[in-house]
Amino acid sequence: MAATGVGIMPTLRTEVRQPEEAPRHLDLKMDVRALTFRYASKKAAVENVTLPFYKNLITAIIGPSGCGKSTLLRTLNRMNDTIPGISVEGKILLEGSDIYASGFDVIRLRRRVGMVFQQPNPFPKSIYDNVAYGMRINGMVSSKAEVDERVERALRGAAIWDDVKDRLQKNALQLSGGEQQRVCIARALAVQPEVLLMDEPASALDPVSTAKIEELMIDLKKNYTIVIVTHNMQQAARVSDYTAFLLNGALIEFNPTPQLFTTPEDKRTEAYITGRFG
């Protein structure tokens, strides 16, 4: 017999996936229901979108420029509130509670649902202060020792502790793009969010830094729910568990990533992912 080096394999029948197999149990972390979002111009940027975000999984939102994916992402932690004249119809539930219900604590929302942006945007402060800032102003810490410990934990969570532990007082703006972005991720993690929203987190980075951020995301999903908007559909294919395809503000398809990228249900999805769009 060939030296297969495999050892004992489990019974084949349980290993082979049957087509009608029920999906493994998935918990809903956030739930977008019939969301329509308009800017002051009254045209719907997001139109009647219903979409689940499952706990401890990465969901990618893809689509051509102007399809509404970044707008949709920003509704998840009400970052659009700062824009005058907007209107929101429908609901967005976070663990069952509608975040647009009147009286909902928006400040707390933005701590529970953190955001990382396309252009790394560390504060013009030291690495340490960047990470400590959020927890200090939120009154989350009571002693220097506690701040130290949580800064370290956040920087480790962002896979950058070993690179910066001996220069925490260095100004964050002096770091490379990839390092700055990981400091921003650490900054978001420091306030112990439940969900991380990432808007094109690696598009300003070189390929090696991008790969590091992608591996980091896959590691982070063990403890967080992640939603990523990306115009790079190969990135969506590489890292996400579920993918949503948006076109002109409407949700065209939402499916497990392996399925969407091998046998999409909608012809428009197929046209987009095969690069035949436009």
Place this chain on the structure above:
Amino acid sequence: MERHFEKDIEELRERLLWMGGLAERAVQLAVSAVLDSKEDAAREVLAGEDAINELQIEIDERAVQLLALHQLMAVDLRFVLAVARINNDLERIGDQAVNIAQSATRILRHPRVKPYVDLPQMSSVAQSMVRDALNAMVRKDVDLARSVLERDDTVDRLRDQMFRELLTYMMENSAVVFPAFELILVAKNLERVGDHATNIAEDVIYMVAGRDVRHPALDRR
């Protein structure tokens, strides 16, 4: 830096090797059913056919997903393409084993046509080709793969020898036509096993060295 798709590549490799082990064992059992007149060995081959076929489907699904999701390059790309091809050859080897097993159950009903001389030799070479093709894949050993290619002529020669001898027996004594005919089929099946092992060896050379060694007679610029 370890990438997360490496785990998927490793799982694909493990499943292919598992399938290889099953196909190898199927041929071994089927041949022993003929040579040692063991009917239960033949039954075991028939019972094991589904497992090989299920693996073929699963391996193809995994290969498609790997290619779609991870934009594989160079050695990873060649690996997945080679796996998709080897997959088919292993399934065919499984089919040949089933055919041999079915012939065995029919041969068993008749007295032995002649002492088996060429058949054990032929099956030994064919089985060694399958084993070495799979080992070459595990060890990424191009030389071992090449040695498999060289043995194909031996198997073809033994098949022709068996055909001639069995035809002679059939012409001299019509009572042995049924079992002798089945033995000719077994010889053909074993020769096909050798061909599939050769294909696997060629795919291993492609996977490891990036060289396409099929059809060496063609002028390659």
